[in-house]
Amino acid sequence: xxxxxxxxxxxxxxxxxxxxxxxxxxxxxxxxxxxxxxxxxxxxxxxxxxxxxxxxxxxxxxxxxxxxxxxxxxxxxxxxxxxxxxxxxxxxxxxxxxxxxxxxxxxxxxxxxxxxxxxxxxxxxxxxxxxxxxxxxxxxxxxxxxxxxxxxxxxxxxxxxxxxxxxxxxxxxxxxxxxxxxx
Amino acid sequence: xxxxxxxxxxxxxxxxxxxxxxxxxxxxxxxxxxxxxxxxxxxxxxxxxxxxxxxxxxxxxxxxxxxxxxxxxxxxxxxxxxxxxxxxxxxxxxxxxxxxxxxxxxxxxxxxxxxxxxxxxxxxxxxxxxxxx
Numbered sequence: 001x002x003x004x005x006x007x008x009x010x011x012x013x014x015x016x017x018x019x020x021x022x023x024x025x026x027x028x029x030x031x032x033x034x035x036x037x038x039x040x041x042x043x044x045x046x047x048x049x050x051x052x053x054x055x056x057x058x059x060x061x062x063x064x065x066x067x068x069x070x071x072x073x074x075x076x077x078x079x080x081x082x083x084x085x086x087x088x089x090x091x092x093x094x095x096x097x098x099x100x101x102x103x104x105x106x107x108x109x110x111x112x113x114x115x116x117x118x119x120x121x122x123x124x125x126x127x128x129x130x131x132x133x134x135x136x137x138x139x140x141x142x143x144x145x146x147x148x149x150x151x152x153x154x155x156x157x158x159x160x161x162x163x164x165x166x167x168x169x170x171x172x173x174x175x176x177x178x179x180x181x182x183x
Numbered sequence: 184x185x186x187x188x189x190x191x192x193x194x195x196x197x198x199x200x201x202x203x204x205x206x207x208x209x210x211x212x213x214x215x216x217x218x219x220x221x222x223x224x225x226x227x228x229x230x231x232x233x234x235x236x237x238x239x240x241x242x243x244x245x246x247x248x249x250x251x252x253x254x255x256x257x258x259x260x261x262x263x264x265x266x267x268x269x270x271x272x273x274x275x276x277x278x279x280x281x282x283x284x285x286x287x288x289x290x291x292x293x294x295x296x297x298x299x300x301x302x303x304x305x306x307x308x309x310x311x312x313x314x315x316x
């Protein structure tokens with residue numbers, strides 16, 4: 001493989017990132033114009049050249065119906081979780097005991113694991129405190145659990161979140177991995 | 184554009200008030216929750232949603248201005264970065280054992296809870312070194 005080929009492939013891997021940076025640049029200016037577009041491309045190229053990131057490998061899919069389901073669930077989860085935490089901060093009784101659980105996931109893709117982790121932080125009851133990439137095991141802190149049944153319910157909720165994310169954004173192989181190991 | 188003129192203004196007002204209230208509870212949670220990990224819950228969920236609501240309220244009030252796109256960016260980056268910072272702080276707190284083990288129902292990472300001679304309560308990890316163990 002010659003040098004231009006490598007450069008071209010790197011550029012292709014960086015394309016989604018470049019697009020996102022140009023979009024952010026245009027949103028910051030607030031108006032759309034060719035000047036903003038061109039300066040945005042220049043800035044995006046400079047940023048990716050000066051601060052290179054490892055390319056996000058592993059193609060992701062996009063399944064509109066599942067994405068819609070995921071988004072609806074995400075928004076309702078976000079609302080209920082913040083209401084829950086706000087109420088536990090306000091009520092005189094305070095918190096019940098916390099818990100730390102570790103849950104083995106079935107997904108093996110950097111991008112999807114990132115999305116799952118981000119989602120889990122914003123849904124009721126949990127924040128992620130550790131992620132073992134090789135073992136695909138995620139450690140979560142649960143804010144307030146009364147008994148072991150609540151812990152198990154949270155564990156099921158984590159796997160359900162994983163399933164929603166993978167069905168929405170996963171490639172065919174990721175979804176197949178999900179089907180091989182049903183919960 | 185002073186005063187309440189339309190339905191959008193009323194919705195914007197409700198969003199701003201509710202968002203401010205949620206940010207207040209996030210601050211209260213930071214004060215009232217007993218350990219770092221619990222406090223991170225307060226620092227992510229009500230805080231992120233509070234900022235989101237304030238952005239929605241401001242966007243409704245400033246509709247048509249180019250600032251609205253910036254508000255959208257603030258909201259998106261808030262949602263992306265709040266979990267990341269909570270994760271980093273939570274992870275360091277756990278590794279340095281700033282965790283109230285007496286308040287844990289289950290600890291599956293099992294970093295010495297209940298182990299004889301192991302760290303108890305919210306004792307930090309370098310407590311071992313200080314005592315010369």
